[in-house]
Amino acid sequence: MSSARRKNIGKVNWLLLAVLAGGALASLFFVGSRNTLPTPVSIGQAKDEPLSIHGVGGAWYWREQPLKGKGRLIRATIAGMKEIATADALPSFDTDGKTLVWTARQGAEWSVMSANVEGGGGHAVWSGKEEPRGVKMIQERIYWLLRTPAPIDIALPFPPLQSSLQIVSVPIGGGALEASARLPEADDGEALGISEGSLYVRAVRMSSPGATSLYRVNTQNRTFTRITSVARHLPALLTRNGTLYWLAPSKETDSPQIAMQVFRMGASGTIEPLTDWLPAGGALYETANDVLYADREMPPSFWRLGSQDVFPTTLPLPKDFTALALGDTTALVMSASTPRSKPALYQIPLQ
Amino acid sequence: MKRSANKQVSPKAAATLILITLIIIQVVWYKGLVFKEKPSGIKGGGGGGGGGVPPPPLVGLKEVNVDTFAGATDPGDADGGRATARFNSPVGIALDSQGNLYVADSRNHRVRRVTPQGKTTTLAGSVQGYADGAAQTAQFNLPCGVAAGTDGAIYVADTGNHRIRKIKDGQVTTLAGDAQGFAEGAGSQVKFNTPCAIATDGKLLYVSDTLNKRIRILDLTGKITGGWQTPTSPTGVLIDKQVVVVAPQTGITAQGGSPLLNIPIDSKGLSANPADYVIHSPVALCKAPEGWFATDSIHHGVFFIKGGKAELIAGQCKPKEVIDGWRDGDGHHANFGSLSGIAWDGKTRVYVSDTSDNCIRILDINQVLTGRRETLP
Numbered sequence: 001m002s003s004a005r006r007k008n009i010g011k012v013n014w015l016l017l018a019v020l021a022g023g024a025l026a027s028l029f030f031v032g033s034r035n036t037l038p039t040p041v042s043i044g045q046a047k048d049e050p051l052s053i054h055g056v057g058g059a060w061y062w063r064e065q066p067l068k069g070k071g072r073l074i075r076a077t078i079a080g081m082k083e084i085a086t087a088d089a090l091p092s093f094d095t096d097g098k099t100l101v102w103t104a105r106q107g108a109e110w111s112v113m114s115a116n117v118e119g120g121g122g123h124a125v126w127s128g129k130e131e132p133r134g135v136k137m138i139q140e141r142i143y144w145l146l147r148t149p150a151p152i153d154i155a156l157p158f159p160p161l162q163s164s165l166q167i168v169s170v171p172i173g174g175g176a177l178e179a180s181a182r183l184p185e186a187d188d189g190e191a192l193g194i195s196e197g198s199l200y201v202r203a204v205r206m207s208s209p210g211a212t213s214l215y216r217v218n219t220q221n222r223t224f225t226r227i228t229s230v231a232r233h234l235p236a237l238l239t240r241n242g243t244l245y246w247l248a249p250s251k252e253t254d255s256p257q258i259a260m261q262v263f264r265m266g267a268s269g270t271i272e273p274l275t276d277w278l279p280a281g282g283a284l285y286e287t288a289n290d291v292l293y294a295d296r297e298m299p300p301s302f303w304r305l306g307s308q309d310v311f312p313t314t315l316p317l318p319k320d321f322t323a324l325a326l327g328d329t330t331a332l333v334m335s336a337s338t339p340r341s342k343p344a345l346y347q348i349p350l351q
Numbered sequence: 352m353k354r355s356a357n358k359q360v361s362p363k364a365a366a367t368l369i370l371i372t373l374i375i376i377q378v379v380w381y382k383g384l385v386f387k388e389k390p391s392g393i394k395g396g397g398g399g400g401g402g403g404v405p406p407p408p409l410v411g412l413k414e415v416n417v418d419t420f421a422g423a424t425d426p427g428d429a430d431g432g433r434a435t436a437r438f439n440s441p442v443g444i445a446l447d448s449q450g451n452l453y454v455a456d457s458r459n460h461r462v463r464r465v466t467p468q469g470k471t472t473t474l475a476g477s478v479q480g481y482a483d484g485a486a487q488t489a490q491f492n493l494p495c496g497v498a499a500g501t502d503g504a505i506y507v508a509d510t511g512n513h514r515i516r517k518i519k520d521g522q523v524t525t526l527a528g529d530a531q532g533f534a535e536g537a538g539s540q541v542k543f544n545t546p547c548a549i550a551t552d553g554k555l556l557y558v559s560d561t562l563n564k565r566i567r568i569l570d571l572t573g574k575i576t577g578g579w580q581t582p583t584s585p586t587g588v589l590i591d592k593q594v595v596v597v598a599p600q601t602g603i604t605a606q607g608g609s610p611l612l613n614i615p616i617d618s619k620g621l622s623a624n625p626a627d628y629v630i631h632s633p634v635a636l637c638k639a640p641e642g643w644f645a646t647d648s649i650h651h652g653v654f655f656i657k658g659g660k661a662e663l664i665a666g667q668c669k670p671k672e673v674i675d676g677w678r679d680g681d682g683h684h685a686n687f688g689s690l691s692g693i694a695w696d697g698k699t700r701v702y703v704s705d706t707s708d709n710c711i712r713i714l715d716i717n718q719v720l721t722g723r724r725e726t727l728p
Contacts, residue, residue, distance in 0.1 A: 151545065151562055152584055154600060154632070155649070156586065156599060156634060156648060156691075157440070157442065157634070157648050157690070157706035157707060158442055158457070158495050158510070158561075158586065158634075158691065159440050159442075159457045159458055159493050160493045160495060160510040160511050160545050161545065161547065161561065161584075184479075184511075207688065207689055207707040208675045208707060209424055209676065209688070209708070211425075211426045211439075213426070229425075229426035229427060229439055231424050231425035231426065249425065
């Protein structure tokens with residue numbers, strides 16, 4: 001081999017080494033930046049497992065329902081936790097960041113309660129013997145569903161002989177109860193929100209395997225149309241821009257309980273299957289920038305739902321913490337070393 | 352240094368010891384010396400009604416094959432083949448002379464037709480409401496009962512509208528009924544309260560006027576010609592030599608409301624003695640070879656009724672335990688949700704509407720009819 005040729009090979013080697021070194025440095029920088037997650041800020045330790053967590057206006061709200069003892073409604077910020085209300089049962093609540101509404105049972109009596117977010121000025125806006133289901137604040141009104149008892153005292157598979165769900169509402173400031181549509185669904189549900197004058201409602205049939213139906217209700221004339229029905233009891237979300245998201249069991253597996261697909265319907269009314277094969281779960285969240293699906297793996301992953309063409313990516317979360325819920329700009333996480341029944345809670349900004 | 356501290360276990364001895372231990376474990380396992388399988392309650396005689404021994408489960412026949420004929424567990428509203436059609440709480444079903452199956456697809460507010468090959472089309476109905484006219488724009492409200500007339504018409508118990516409707520030649524008309532209530536007469540003078548089932552013998556219509564606790568008889572022009580009160584709310588009616596009425600609370604009765612058969616209702620679940628197995632909550636009946644078939648919505652099974660005895664032919668019933676859900680297979684292993692309508696094609700097919708599973712199931716009873724029944728374990 002000539003000395004000139006040897007020199008050339010030497011040059012190539014140096015070049016290759018430089019490229020490899022550069023690549024390694026870039027990878028290190030990339031990985032480093034991905035791992036630079038914000039430090040969680042403590043907000044305290046819950047007395048029981050937080051349920052139905054909402055993050056609104058810089059505060060976290062949840063309910064606790066111990067097996068023995070009363071249900072509690074909690075508000076928490078980095079400044080501390082506060083018990084807003086207690087009741088024998090406290091199955092649902094909602095807040096717009098100013099007012100807090102919740103459903104409560106004391107003995108055999110059910111109520112829909114309202115207070116400011118600090119718990120002041122609490123009062124009942126409705127009381128009765130039937131459980132109010134899925135309370136929700138929408139455009140200056142409080143909505144919930146009341147189950148109209150079945151006309152016959154025996155469980156039968158004939159829908160007209162089963163209970164149905166009456167949509168009712170009152171103004172947030174107080175006023176007369178207004179009945180809206182009565183949906184031919186038997187068991188449970190919630191109002192999701194209003195978009196372009198229509199109220200969107202999720203209704204559930206509990207019979208095995210159960211079904212979830214989504215309705216669009218004209219609040220003026222009480223007419224309604226069913227948008228879709230899916231098997232099982234699954235969540236849905238109406239975003240601030242009026243897009244409806246819902247889950248359905250995957251049709252590509254023989255075991256629909258292990259995989260989920262996500263659908264979306266925008267203002268045009270076109271239903272779009274967004275993604276499939278997500279781990280079953282779960283819940284849907286809207287943050288300031290994204291819509292996310294949280295599965296029920298341990299720990300759960302939060303999947304950003306984008307376009308149909310792209311498989312969703314998961315939200316980066318700090319190691320040793322388990323995310324519980326998402327707010328507009330923050331996530332509520334718990335220390336993985338604490339039990340879920342009494343979690344040490346932290347808040348982190350979303351990336 | 353002590354002598355014992357220097358002692359070392361020989362590798363050969365250790366290997367031999369491990370090998371012997373493994374062999375012992377294997378022998379114990381194979382001989383079942385430790386984990387003995389508990390004897391099945393069926394052969395052991397479940398009689399006696401108690402004594403702390405739970406009664407054996409009641410299971411259907413291995414000779415019956417259960418399949419999904421149309422629809423799937425996920426509710427929906429779609430025509431198409433077996434796999435693509437979707438129903439939403441199908442209830443009453445009826446067969447015509449060509450073997451087409453008509454389905455009261457209640458929560459879709461439609462009447463569907465399924466060919467013997469399993470292709471589903473919408474016969475009538477659009478959105479929830481009440482409107483006569485062209486079949487595709489007519490409106491129903493939670494229809495639960497259908498009957499196929501010999502005149503080619505399909506009669507519908509339009510349950511939520513408290514009316515009896517007729518579908519013929521692509522048109523839907525109201526035969527009888529108006530607002531909810533009770534009134535005799537003809538056409539719109541008649542009032543029903545939540546009519547859930549309908550049957551016809553070709554000349555008259557028999558309506559389970561469920562919340563009026565009556566069977567109403569109409570001629571084919573919509574005029575009430577008779578009827579009678581029932582002790583409880585009837586959900587099924589069958590014409591078979593006499594009018595047979597099904598009511599989930601009281602069982603199966605004959606015309607006039609007197610008990611027809613000794614098929615009591617077991618309100619507490621299955622009894623301990625297999626000989627006492629009874630239908631818990633019959634909701635619909637159809638003719639069977641030398642008897643009737645019945646659906647039971649609480650026991651989630653299909654029964655054959657003959658000579659005052661009920662025999663489970665498909666499904667699984669366990670005392671004090673609800674076994675529901677969707678699973679095809681032989682009648683011994685198949686599961687059903689909440690069953691309602693039932694129809695037999697006069698040959699080897701029994702159709703049932705699995706309301707909570709949103710589909711139509713089909714039972715092939717050929718092996719039962721040809722007497723090739725195996726002895727059950």
